[in-house]
Amino acid sequence: MxxxxxxxxxxxxxxxxxxxxxxxxxxxxxxxxxxxxxxxxxxxxxxxxxxxxxxxxxxxxxxxxxxxxxxxxxxxxxxxxxxxxxxxxxxxxxxxxxxxxxxxxxxxxxxxxxxxxxxxxxxxxxxxxxxxxxxxxxxxxxxxxxxxxxxxxxxxxxxxxxxxxxxxxxxxxxxxxxxxxxxxxxxxxxxxxxxxxxxxxxxxxxxxxxxxxxxxxxxxxxxxxxxxxxxxxxxxxxxxxxxxxxxxxxxxxxxxxxxxxxxxxxxxxxxxxxDGEGATKLLTVTVNHAQDGLGARMVAKKIVGSSLVKTAMFGQDPNWGRIIAAIGASGVNINPDIIDISLNGITVMSAGAPIDFDAQQMSEQLAQHDIDIAIDLHDGTATGQAWGSDLTYGYVKINALYTT
Amino acid sequence: MxxxxxxxxxxxxxxxxxxxxxxxxxxxxxxxxxxxxxxxxxxxxxxxxxxxxxxxxxxxxxxxxxxxxxxxxxxxxxxxxxxxxxxxxxxxxxxxxxxxxxxxxxxxxxxxxxxxxxxxxxxxxxxxxxxxxxxxxxxxxxxxxxxxxxxxxxxxxxxxxxxxxxxxxxxxxxxxxxxxxxxxxxxxxxxxxxxxxxxxxxxxxxxxxxxxxxxxxxxxxxxxxxxxxxxxxxxxxxxxxxxxxxxxxxxxxxxxxxxxxxxxxxxxxxxxxxDGEGATKLLTVTVNHAQDGLGARMVAKKIVGSSLVKTAMFGQDPNWGRIIAAIGASGVNINPDIIDISLNGITVMSAGAPIDFDAQQMSEQLAQHDIDIAIDLHDGTATGQAWGSDLTYGYVKINALYTT
Known part of the structure; x- marks a missing residue:
């Protein structure tokens, strides 16, 4: 009790x-x-x-x-x-x-x-x-x-x-x-x-x-x-x-x-x-309906760690193809044909296929500082999250000019 | 025969x-x-x-x-x-x-x-x-x-x-x-x-x-x-x-x-x-004296894939601390206390400890297009190589502005 x-x-x-x-x-x-x-x-x-x-x-x-x-x-x-x-x-x-x-x-x-x-x-x-x-x-x-x-x-x-x-x-x-x-x-x-x-x-x-x-x-x-x-x-x-x-x-x-x-x-x-180096955005990835918590966290971490996803978010580019590619390479067993993806609440992929979205509305959302990437694996009941920042000119500058 | x-x-x-x-x-x-x-x-x-x-x-x-x-x-x-x-x-x-x-x-x-x-x-x-x-x-x-x-x-x-x-x-x-x-x-x-x-x-x-x-x-x-x-x-x-x-x-x-x-x-x-996106340099990592070829390749790949190493090379910064950190995180069993590292032939770490080097000579080497990172694990007879490019403003630009 x-x-x-x-x-x-x-x-x-x-x-x-x-x-x-x-x-x-x-x-x-x-x-x-x-x-x-x-x-x-x-x-x-x-x-x-x-x-x-x-x-x-x-x-x-x-x-x-x-x-x-x-x-x-x-x-x-x-x-x-x-x-x-x-x-x-x-x-x-x-x-x-x-x-x-x-x-x-x-x-x-x-x-x-x-x-x-x-x-x-x-x-x-x-x-x-x-x-x-x-x-x-x-x-x-x-x-x-x-x-x-x-x-x-x-x-x-x-x-x-x-x-x-x-x-x-x-x-x-x-x-x-x-x-x-x-x-x-x-x-x-x-x-x-x-x-x-x-x-x-x-x-x-x-x-x-x-x-x-x-x-x-x-x-x-x-x-x-x-x-x-x-x-x-x-x-x-x-x-x-x-x-x-x-x-x-x-x-x-x-x-x-x-x-x-x-x-x-x-x-x-x-x-x-x-406060990521050179960051202009906070990325929060939430993975729902995974088989287990570890798998959910692995998928979330893979997405938020992808240089391609991070640069796309910096560029305010709804390039969700990079997100599904990261999911497929996460090492977690998934079925790409049943996955949904949304960016700040706007669905971009549903059941593994592209969804038309309002470009103007998306543009406004991706201009925000906080970007929520939500994945539904439709494969269980577990949830996991990961957090990161975008990959920017500032990141390259900070790390190219560190010790010298 | x-x-x-x-x-x-x-x-x-x-x-x-x-x-x-x-x-x-x-x-x-x-x-x-x-x-x-x-x-x-x-x-x-x-x-x-x-x-x-x-x-x-x-x-x-x-x-x-x-x-x-x-x-x-x-x-x-x-x-x-x-x-x-x-x-x-x-x-x-x-x-x-x-x-x-x-x-x-x-x-x-x-x-x-x-x-x-x-x-x-x-x-x-x-x-x-x-x-x-x-x-x-x-x-x-x-x-x-x-x-x-x-x-x-x-x-x-x-x-x-x-x-x-x-x-x-x-x-x-x-x-x-x-x-x-x-x-x-x-x-x-x-x-x-x-x-x-x-x-x-x-x-x-x-x-x-x-x-x-x-x-x-x-x-x-x-x-x-x-x-x-x-x-x-x-x-x-x-x-x-x-x-x-x-x-x-x-x-x-x-x-x-x-x-x-x-x-x-x-x-x-x-x-x-x-021809890596935005690349200004070709990085070649050679790992010698590894226990086996797979381990040598894993270490080489981890180094050449590290954002920190890649930005340092773009900045022509001999920040070898990032190289040894990547080696330690490669998943390959290594002994940090016996490892040597050199950059374009100039030794920067020997037997796990820093080595003084000529800053002017190093600066000339890191200004080259081709950068050779050589690692000696002193732990076997196998060799492995990996290749990559530096991480630059150009990379961020290309990937931030792709579909839109």
Whole structure:
């Protein structure tokens, strides 16, 4: 018997330190030319931790470090720099990541194994460790928590945050998330970072269960072209400050927690897609009536990752032939003769055949910023979504002129 | 005991009708605004045929037709139009393809089942069949054979042909190939077509064996981003006009034939990569010391298909971090700590760590049209290659403004 879920509402002026017992700061310490480039999150007490990391066989030093750190089930702080990914820097990379961890721990007077480390920026250049360690000394526990979201940006044009509140077992609980990534679709730095804090009390193993399942429908649905990063990291800290009865089994409280988590991760995922490098449009692909959720998500991801679909949307061109071609190449078993396709509600293909549409009406729709591509496979009951951006001159410019 | 292979030389003024007993023509019949848009190849006698087709589940009508046609092992003619792909056009599509086949057969006074049909162009618009059938009446058996390569172009900027000669069992044999596709890397029409004629005498089954193996290292190594076409087709006709002892077993003559075939297919594959939509550069990726050929090809393909690598090369930016990230995400088991990477002969990464290089020298190399990316996996003895083009403003322009 499932009870009704408690309402979830957004705290518009929240930040990563809004959940009880969390603190954060972000500063400019000299890794980038001018903008903020170092930040941390700190919890008054050790928090349950869960993480998901890149599946790339080439893994940045901080990813290697964090995979060990979260084995203990608890962390108390996360230190993050932008401007340098500390990836593919040889053996010195792990030494640098450990130095970041140790210096942060000393500054906060906690054990090093309670500190996770993240880096994002250019690959293959040694981390300027002296700049980082000097910078850590400049961070405050009760700093400007809003600045953390700024400090982790690279080519992001906006900061990406969301804070929500709800109730679990009669206790008010808060969850906040921050992410960076200007185009997971075609990652520039090839890095997406996400950090989520909550004052919910939950065991590390259930936290990991929730996160691992969640990313399949949220962040992973904006990982489109297989250009998997060396640094991708999502960490969740849950410090129990809300004093709800600890979530230790997959009960109704756990269900409520999963819905909160999905609200935060989906909002951040869409924010990343919306801020794709050079993007002029947000593409949302919804696949209905698939045989299973995985298949629905695969089809959605294939469409939103197609360079041909992305350039067509940039050109406001209803070239749906590229969409059906992407569906056919998705690796999911489909029957092209029964599929429908619509663009912002206008049907362009029905039962596998072209449908005449009003060109003027279509033109108005494709001029919108938000483009919804809807597919009906007529083959089951499952649904899946994926998000991305269009492929533009701006994307080429940003990525052609990055390191030099 | 393998004998030395006979020398292979190129016939610079050859065309698809140079092998004995072949004829071809190409005309403008009104499917496109101005340029040639209909052509055929005809053999004096039925020829052994082999074909490979798109793996997309959405298959254009002519692909569906040809898959049946080649089951008989012989064809005598191929009719090809550009300007319309006859794909995703509903049930009428197959009717139109069969009409093309029947009208061509009548015109040539041969049986319809000896005629293969190919189409390339926009997806989802009904083929203007009256224009096509009226056009077929305008084709000549001994027409301008050079025009065939023109008639199958879409956004291709140059025609792609090669003709070679060699000896098999003391007989002079000729093989000629023509292809279209302006960027299989990111196909625009999502179509690559290839037609190869030869006067070698060989059984249909050995011809198919040779072709199926060959495309794995040639055309498939420019099929990079998974945007598999609805129309991709490669057909080989071998009419026996050279009067060599028929190749009926995998003997030395067969080996010689395979080398000839690979010479033609690789040249056409590279020509397609070199004419990629909006391309300013030809990228050749060579992977050495892999555990097996498939792994080597997968790594090479992943690199040359990475939007990040392609934009970096357009920007003449030695951003090798994107190359190692692509290697790590290739799905092939690798050890990043022992890999070397070089760009046009300049080592940028050695044993997994950055190598200082002369910036001026690198800058001169990346200004070249031909960029060679060489990877040493230090993990075996196999080699693989892939070819592609850079990702440019021109690519976005061409694909943003296609149908409208």
């Amino acid at each position: 499932t009870k009704l879920l408690s309402q979830i509402h957004t705290i518009t002026d929240g930040n990563i330190a809004t959940p009880k017992g969390f603190h954060a700061d972000g500063q400019h310490v000299g890794l980038k030319h001018k903008s903020k480039d170092l930040g941390w999150i700190y919890s008054d007490v050790p928090a349950s931790v869960a993480g998901v990391f890149t599946t790339n066989q080439v893994q940045a030093a901080p990813v290697q470090l964090d995979k060990n750190v979260i084995q203990n089930g608890q962390i108390q702080a996360i230190i993050v720099n932008s401007g340098n990914a500390n990836a593919v820097t040889g053996a010195i990379g792990l030494t640098h990541a450990k130095t970041m961890q140790a210096v942060t721990a000393a500054q906060l007077n906690i054990s090093p194994e309670l500190v996770a480390v993240s880096s994002t920026g250019v690959i293959g250049q040694p981390l300027p460790i002296d700049t980082v360690t000097a910078g850590i000394a400049q961070l405050y526990i009760d700093g400007d928590a809003d600045s953390f979201a700024e400090a982790i940006k690279t080519t992001d044009t906006v900061k990406k945050t969301i804070t929500i509140q709800s109730e679990i077992a009669g206790h008010q609980v808060t969850m906040s998330g921050v992410a960076k990534g200007s185009g997971m679709i075609h990652p520039n730095m090839a890095t997406m970072l996400g950090f989520i804090t909550t004052d919910v009390s939950i065991t590390p193993s259930l936290l990991q269960t929730a996160l691992s399942a969640d990313v399949e429908t949220s962040f992973n649905q904006i990982t489109i072209d297989g250009d998997t990063s060396t640094n991708d990291t999502v960490l969740v800290m849950a410090n129990g400050g809300a004093q709800n009865p600890p979530i230790t089994t997959e009960n109704d409280d756990f269900s409520q927690f999963k819905v909160m988590l999905n609200t935060v991760t989906t909002a951040l995922a869409i924010a990343i897609a919306n | 393998t004998k030395l292979l006979s020398q292979i030389h190129t016939i610079t003024d050859g065309n698809i009708a140079t092998p004995k007993g072949f004829h071809a023509d190409g005309q403008h019949v009104g499917l496109k605004h101005k340029s040639k848009d209909l052509g055929w190849i005809y053999s004096d006698v039925p020829a052994s045929v082999a074909g490979v087709f798109t793996t997309n589940q959405v298959q254009a009508a002519p692909v569906q037709l040809d898959k049946n046609v080649i089951q008989n092992g012989q064809i005598q003619a191929i009719i090809v139009n550009s300007g319309n792909a006859n794909a995703v056009t509903g049930a009428i599509g197959l009717t139109h393809a069969k009409t093309m086949q029947a009208v061509t057969a009548a015109q040539l006074n041969i049986s319809p089942e000896l005629v293969a049909v190919s189409s390339t162009g926009v997806i989802g618009q009904p083929l203007p069949i009256d224009t096509v059938t009226a056009g077929i009446a305008q084709l000549y058996i001994d027409g301008d054979a050079d025009s065939f390569a023109e008639a199958i172009k879409t956004t291709d900027t140059v025609k792609k042909t090669i003709t070679i000669q060699s000896e098999i069992a003391g007989h002079q044999v000729t093989m000629s190939g023509v292809a279209k596709g302006s960027g299989m890397i990111h196909p625009n029409m999502a179509t690559m077509l290839g037609f190869i004629t030869t006067d070698v005498s060989i059984t249909p089954s050995l011809l198919q064996t040779a072709l199926s193996a060959d495309v794995e290292t040639s055309f498939n190594q420019i099929t990079i981003d998974g945007d598999t076409s609805t129309n991709d087709t490669v057909l080989v006709m071998a009419n026996g006009g050279a009067q060599n002892p028929p190749i009926t077993t995998e003997n030395d003559d067969f080996s010689q034939f395979k080398v000839m075939l690979n010479t033609v297919t690789t040249a056409l594959a590279i020509a397609i990569a070199n």
